[in-house]
Amino acid sequence: MNVVVDRVSKSYGRGAEAREVLTETSLTVRSQEFVSIVGPSGCGKSTLLMMMAGLLRPTSGEIRLGDEPVTGPPAGLSVVFQDYSRSLFPWMSVRRNLTTALTASRLGKEEQRSRVEHALESVGLAGKGEMYPWQMSGGMQQRVAIARALVTEPTVMLMDEPFAAVDAQTRADLEDLVLRVRHEYDVTVAFVTHDIDESVYMADRIVVLAANPGRIAADLTVDLPRPRDQVETKLDARFAKLRSEVFRLVMRPDTPATT
Template sequence: MSGKSGSVVIEFRDVGLYLGGKEITQNVEFNVRKGEFVCVIGASGCGKTTLLRLVSGLYQPTTGSVHVDGKKVDGPSRDVAIVFQDYSRALLPWRTAAGNVSLALEAIGMPRAERADRIHALLGKVGLAQHAAKYPSQLSGGMQQRLQIARSLAQGASILLMDEPFGALDAMTRQSLQDEVLELAADTGATVLFVTHDLEEALYLGDRVVALYSNPGRIARIVDIPLTRPRNQLSTREEPDFLHLRRELFGLMEEIHA
């Protein structure tokens, strides 16, 4: 068991998807519970992004169904936010950091008078309080990533879908953002579905890891990660359980790629 016993928030019920006549996913079935952090790993093209798109309502399953908070997904919802890898497309370049967060607050109809305080609090939460007046082009990749998270929180999303958000970052930035995301998830109680190529990242972050086969995308294994929290970049990665799971998942991925 994952150690989380909250209610089920995301449900994949025997999901199959065809796009352009091609079977993209097949018999995908798993649940994510409230506050759980679930990582999805698998080879390029196996359907990881597709799973996020199904949860966010950007794709409709051909067979089966996806449910969020018990409701069948039939379109985008404010409760679900995607943090993309491609920051350049995700943020409005002509709005400052504060302006980008403001946009989400405007969208939920928050009165102007209340926005400034909320923006300040949200930017503070992701460590960007000092950068409120900067434009996305003036922020580092990691900062743009955090700005996207602040915007997701502003939107009121309790479900964060993260699509290889740290793929393009250097190792040090990546590690500190991993810890920030874990802290944010713990603070906000958000439910996170996190896609990554990086097996160790998945183990470090997740309560569970869903490993996918390719062509079509389907579940190869779901692994519980019983490592204690809060996690620590040095000690967690040295825990016998971590090393054991790393070996097991590495073997599985080799099998999948063979």
């Protein structure tokens, strides 16, 4: 299902104090696509994602999931938040965290059970359902958050800087995990990050935002072969070229392209 962002603006505050964080932004994430959204801090990339998730309302413009306008959190769409320690419910076991995500979908007990098992297995946490988030490392907790997003078998998954809080090795593992489950669950992904390497490595397409006010600066297609590999892909000349292009757009938006 396509996610369509149609001339969306967002400002905070009112009257003279109003601050526009995003202006007249349009973008379409096509079905099955993996789109990275990257940009300098203050470009409104998280705001954009939260509006796509139905958690914030645009000041003007419209967001559609398929043909339906998004007015609240839509069914078939999951979010993985940046801060796992604050988005998972620490008083619930891992299993309970996942079944809570299923309460809205009214499935039978047996179906719930098998979905939870499957989701845990997909993220490499089979048999860890009875643990509590506080007994787990940060990386494991973020895996739980991903499993909780997948357990509803969504068509679209939105990820808001999901790996900002984990160390480098864990991060690489989690990146590959997301690329794998994305195919397993046939899910469309919009992935916000401030890490330029990550944005290139993960995506089919990169949307670069500029700041003050937030707007789309570029929309680049990533023509790197799949499956991606942490070593091989990053050695590819096209990777380096894309990487420096995105870097220039994000860090030095005023200099003209050299190529």
